Amino acid sequence: MIGVSILKEGWDISPVQLDVLREVANIGAGNAANALATMLKSKIQISVPRVKVMSFADVPDFMGGAEAHAVAIYFHVGGPVKASILLVMPIEKAAQLVEMLLGTSNASLTGSFSDFEYSALMELGNILSSSYLNALSSFTKMSFKPSPPALAIDMVGSILNTILCQYGEVSEMALVMEAGFKKDKVDVVGNIFLLPEPDTMDNIFTSLGVIV
DSSP states (O other): OOOOEEEOSSOOOOHHHHHHHHHHHHHHHHHHHHHHHHHHTSOOEEOOOEEEEEEGGGHHHHTTOTTOEEEEEEEEEESSSOEEEEEEEEHHHHHHHHHHHHTOSOOOSSSOOOHHHHHHHHHHHHHHHHHHHHHHHHHHOOOOEEOOOEEEEEEHHHHHHHHHHHHOOOOSEEEEEEOOEEETTEEOOOEEEEEEOTTHHHHHHHHTTOOO
16 A cells, blocks of 8 residues: 555544545545556556645645746535645646647647647546545545536636635635656656635545544
């Protein structure tokens, strides 16, 4: 089983409850790696997955700063659990990923992607988010209903503001699932964030047996 490092911040979580989160992260990362390997037709290596719960206010700094430019693929999750899922990566990493997905070598390093390249990135985001949601669903027994993916290339602060404007208020906490996926020692994906609406994080952790 892949090892997982859990960073506690803002939650009082018991060792038993940490084991549940480890298993969710393991299964989600494994599902995502298998999906990536199929897309890229190549072996994908996984670094040690990590789960971090942090203040929503700290998310921009964690992503490189509010003015850092990034590619973000995001979804709104409906049903009994309402949240946003955000897959974020630096523009240069997104360009590398486009080249790996499409077998090309001329992807824009400024984020000026073609419609075909946009579609490839959004499909990737759809597969990765589903991998983690399916893992979380199997443990919480909750039904997650993600929207079609949307893609933004902008400053991190602007991306988060867009989510707030489009989907409403989020809770004060965010769940970050860090997992490095590598092809031939080249990182191919960034961090996956779960940004819940108020009380959603409590519901998720309660379903996992984590009392907050």
